[in-house]
Structure formats: structure tokens, C-alpha cells
Amino acid sequence: MPVPGLPPYDDTNVFARILRGEIPSKRIYEDEWAVAFHDIAPQAPVHVLVIPRGKYCSFADFSASASAEEIVGFTRAVGRIARELGLEAAGYRVIANMGQHSGQEVPHYHVHILAGRPLGRMLVRV
Ligand code: AMP
Numbered sequence: 001m002p003v004p005g006l007p008p009y010d011d012t013n014v015f016a017r018i019l020r021g022e023i024p025s026k027r028i029y030e031d032e033w034a035v036a037f038h039d040i041a042p043q044a045p046v047h048v049l050v051i052p053r054g055k056y057c058s059f060a061d062f063s064a065s066a067s068a069e070e071i072v073g074f075t076r077a078v079g080r081i082a083r084e085l086g087l088e089a090a091g092y093r094v095i096a097n098m099g100q101h102s103g104q105e106v107p108h109y110h111v112h113i114l115a116g117r118p119l120g121r122m123l124v125r126v
Helices: 014-019 059-065 068-084
Strands: 027-030 034-038 046-052 092-095 111-115
Touching (some): 014 034, 027 068, 034 068, 046 068, 059 068, 068 092, 068 111
Antiparallel strands (some): 046 111
């Protein structure tokens, strides 16, 4: 469901096409709520993207419009993926970009799981 003032969901976005199996991805996990695959341009030794199966443009859309079941199912999937990848001992970072200032490129809600080395400060000073 679109957030007022923001564009509606675009069914042609790359993650929608990955969900439909129209373009390949290196899938590592899927369940009723979420699909996870390796980022095509990794920024850390582990860089996994987790996306909900539902059509949500962004965190703003997902947090406002998804059902409680979807939010719980998706959030538990993110935690489970990180655990199953063995990331808890050394730690990891979860990032969701939303909108222009964040640099969000793909308009299907997703979180990045980054790990595998010390990740430094959360934001690079520009
Ligand atoms: P964001 O800037 O938060 O929207 O992140 C989008 C991410 O999707 C970037 O890290 C891209 O490298 C990644 N990406 C784009 N196309 C693909 C693809 N076909 N398969 C996997 N990752 C992709």
C-alpha cells in the first residue's frame, strides 16, 4: 500500500523480479515472509539482502502498512539468517535505507546484513 506522498509500488523493480524468479540471485534463505540473497556488489565479506515477500516500497511503507504477522515473520527471519550464518559471536550490522537522502536504490523494502570484519563507524563523514 503506498505511503501518502510517495510513489506507488513498482512491480518492475529488480527485487520484485528476483522474487518472481525472472532474474537470478544467490538465494540463501526463504520462508513464508522473507527471501534472502547475496548482494551483487558486496560492501563487506558478508553482505546479504533480506526482502519481504509482500509488495512494500520501503521501511516507511512496510512499518505503516504490513500486518503484525508480516512484521514479526520478517524480523524473525532477519535474526535467524544472521544466526544461521554464524554472525552473532563477532556481530553484524542491519541497515535499511529509506528514500532519497539514504541513497535507497531499489524500491522494494529490504535490509542489508553486513558482517565479516570490523565495520567501523556507522556513518562515513562526508
Ligand atoms: P539500497 O541502496 O539500500 O536500495 O540497496 C540496494 C542494493 O541492492 C545494493 O547494495 C545493490 O548492490 C543491490 N542489488 C542491486 N541489484 C541486485 C541484484 N540483481 N542482485 C543482488 N543485489 C542487487
